[in-house]
Amino acid sequence: MNKIKMQNPIVEMDGDEMTRVLWKMIKEELLLPFIELNTKYYDLGLEYRNETNDKVTVESAEATKKYKVAVKCATITPNADRVKEYNLKEMWKSPNGTIRAILDGTVFRAPILVKGIEPYVKNWNKPITIARHAYGDVYKASEMRILQPGKAELVYTAKDGTKVSELIHEFKGTGVLQGIHNLDLSIESFARSCFNFAIDTKQDLWFATKDTISKKYDHTFKDIFQEIYEKEYEEKFKEIGITYFYTLIDDAVARIIRSEGGFIWACKNYDGDVMSDMIATAYGSLSMMTSVLVSPEGNFEYEAAHGTVQRHYYKYLKGEETSTNPVATIFAWSGALKKRGELDENKELIRFGELLEKACIQTIESGKMTKDLAIITTHPSATALNTEEFIAAIRTTLEQLL
Numbered sequence: 246m247n248k249i250k251m252q253n254p255i256v257e258m259d260g261d262e263m264t265r266v267l268w269k270m271i272k273e274e275l276l277l278p279f280i281e282l283n284t285k286y287y288d289l290g291l292e293y294r295n296e297t298n299d300k301v302t303v304e305s306a307e308a309t310k311k312y313k314v315a316v317k318c319a320t321i322t323p324n325a326d327r328v329k330e331y332n333l334k335e336m337w338k339s340p341n342g343t344i345r346a347i348l349d350g351t352v353f354r355a356p357i358l359v360k361g362i363e364p365y366v367k368n369w370n371k372p373i374t375i376a377r378h379a380y381g382d383v384y385k386a387s388e389m390r391i392l393q394p395g396k397a398e399l400v401y402t403a404k405d406g407t408k409v410s411e412l413i414h415e416f417k418g419t420g421v422l423q424g425i426h427n428l429d430l431s432i433e434s435f436a437r438s439c440f441n442f443a444i445d446t447k448q449d450l451w452f453a454t455k456d457t458i459s460k461k462y463d464h465t466f467k468d469i470f471q472e473i474y475e476k477e478y479e480e481k482f483k484e485i486g487i488t489y490f491y492t493l494i495d496d497a498v499a500r501i502i503r504s505e506g507g508f509i510w511a512c513k514n515y516d517g518d519v520m521s522d523m524i525a526t527a528y529g530s531l532s533m534m535t536s537v538l539v540s541p542e543g544n545f546e547y548e549a550a551h552g553t554v555q556r557h558y559y560k561y562l563k564g565e566e567t568s569t570n571p572v573a574t575i576f577a578w579s580g581a582l583k584k585r586g587e588l589d590e591n592k593e594l595i596r597f598g599e600l601l602e603k604a605c606i607q608t609i610e611s612g613k614m615t616k617d618l619a620i621i622t623t624h625p626s627a628t629a630l631n632t633e634e635f636i637a638a639i640r641t642t643l644e645q646l647l
Contacts (some may be wrong), residue, residue: 246361246647247598247602249597252589256308256546257284258340260318261291264363266349267571268318271578271635274640279597280582290338291321295333298331302340305438309544313588314626317344317548318574336479341548345379348641349431351375352439352520353509353573354550356528357535357576359609361624364528371507377440377613378435378637379538391420400423427462432469434541439470439511440478440489442539448510453516455548457638466513467491475609525550530617532570537580546582549573567614570631572605575639597647604643613638 254428259268277497287305294301308317319325322339331547345352354362355374359460364370397413413422443450452470454463474482474489482489492500493514501510512520525534557567579598586594609618612627619629629639 246279246349247640248279249281249591250281251585251594252591253585254283254285254312255585256305256312257286258288258289258305258315258317258320260320260553262319262321262555262558263567263569263576264319264549264551264553265290265484266558266561267569267632269572271571271575274636275575275601275643277576278640279643280594288357288467289318289320291327291331291333291337294320294337294340295331295337299337299343300352302343302497303347306352308625309344309348309546310542313544314341315544315546316577317341317546319549319553321550321553322557324390325417331506339384342384344546345538348379348384348538348540348544348546349434350379350538351435351442352517352521352536352538353378353442354517354525354534354536356525357533357572357606358528359606359618361610361622362529362533362618365624366502366527367507368503369528372504372528373501373504373506374442374448374509375517375524375569376435376439376509376511377430377514377519377521380431380435382425382514383423385426387424389422393423394418397422427465429465432466433473435511436473437477437541438539439509440474440482443487443489443509444478444481444485446509447487447602448486449490450511451490451492451497452511453492453494454513456595458494461514470511494513509564516528521550529621530570532573532615532617534573535576535580536570536573545584547577547584549577566631566634567589568629570615570617571632571636572609573607574603574642600646602604602605604639604646607646608635608639608642 259265284307287301289302289305320340323333323336328336353374353376355372358372393417397408399413400408400410402408439450454466456464456467522531525531531551536548536550538546554569558567561567579601583595583598612624613630614627615635616629619627
């Protein structure tokens with residue numbers, strides 16, 4: 246068969262450890278044999294980020310703004326141990342945090358549903374999509390260790406020199422402080438991204454904070470969402486038969502556990518970070534969770550929702566066999582290819598992305614899967630394959646579909 250051509254490139258962001266190994270396998274086995282792959286390549290591996298003083302991360306985000314579609318491999322966010330391990334110049338920031346701040350996007354994460362991999366919450370028979378605000382909160386916090394008694398105040402100095410202050414706490418001994426912030430413009434962008442995504446996917450939208458306790462910070466989120474909904478989206482929601490629902494986050498958790506799924510759950514940054522992992526695990530596996538960053542300007546960055554699979558990478562370096570699940574990373578590629586095809590009106594590319602996803606699902610449903618799925622599947626004759634065998638099995642299925 247002739248290879249599928251691409252009119253415009255995808256921004257390709259390579260990553261770290263075992264997911265970097267998977268990245269190469271996926272390209273060689275599942276993409277390059279079928280597509281004349283057109284990408285703008287950026288190496289976001291920790292060593293090259295260190296070499297460029299993290300400029301490569303900024304460059305990859307700026308390229309995404311230019312080309313509209315990106316696909317990203319999982320990357321290391323270094324801690325003190327990683328600084329020593331990789332002999333880093335400094336403890337570089339999270340690449341995801343940098344990219345999200347530049348694109349000012351919202352992260353939407355949804356599970357990949359497969360027969361035989363049953364959710365731990367038995368009544369969940371539809372996917373729950375987490376919409377995570379990608380700015381502020383603890384990820385842009387300023388922190389301080391308090392080492393002696395004293396008074397901590399929250400102080401704002403306006404441009405005209407006027408000051409507003411509020412007592413945080415009178416410390417009698419040691420403690421710790423954290424200051425977080427957010428921006429109305431970013432919250433508005435988050436709200437519109439959520440409402441638009443709900444309309445595009447024809448799903449109900451839920452939003453939850455703790456505004457009864459956080460009467461300024463969380464309440465601002467609640468108020469902005471409600472105002473934008475009433476002014477810009479209420480009529481459209483009613484027209485297509487979907488709803489916007491706000492509640493407290495503890496009530497939302499209780500309702501979600503009792504639900505059947507099939508909606509979008511919008512969360513503030515930290516809530517979304519935690520709840521997306523909970524949702525992914527409850528549906529079966531974090532390696533079966535898609536993630537896409539969507540900006541208001543129409544930029545899209547696709548990635549797997551999981552990390553670099555460090556433990557498997559150390560086994561791989563020793564020459565030991567691994568059974569690492571590549572499905573979420575494959576779906577990052579398929580999502581980017583479908584979006585590139587949609588923007589370029591390239592039906593062949595869209596079809597290929599759809600068939601690549603179908604090949605993954607059919608391979609698993611036939612009983613061929615990685616070890617993480619084999620230990621939780623209800624399939625009567627499941628076979629646990631190693632990494633290379635599983636990707637080869639997907640290729641065989643894909644060739645049959647094509």
